[in-house]
Amino acid sequence: MGVKYNREYRDIVRDLGHAIGQIDNCYEAFEMERADWDALDREEQIEFMRTLADDIFYGLGTEPSIEVGEGKVQYDPSNHIIKVWTESQIVHLVKLI
Template identity: 55%
Template structure:
């Protein structure tokens, strides 16, 4: 199936990384505790988030919903968006076109 997009991939990933970071326990995806995550330098956190954003982007091509920590990532092909939610609310929508 694949995720369809028309924006620069780099821009999408940047927005996606910011959105993932809004999930309070996004570090769960790396099997880390909060303390471990907070001990990482900002550039190390960015590297982890970049890898996760890439992996999730391609994973959404086969599964429209993927759990990340207490949140969820949902691909909506009809609206060309990726919706990021935390445990309670939508925290960010990433536009793909």
């Protein structure tokens, strides 16, 4: 199936990484402890989130929703967006077109 988009891929990954970074305990996707995550400098954390965003983007091509830390990421093909949730609240909408 795959996620359909026509925005620049790097912009989608940047926005998705930023949104995923807002999810509590997002670092658990890397099997990290809080202390390990906090020991990284900001640039390293951003790079980790971009890597995770890239993996999630491709995962959403086969799974409609992926859990991350205390939240989830969901592909909405009818509206051409990716929704990033923390518990019951949408944190961010990433536009794909």
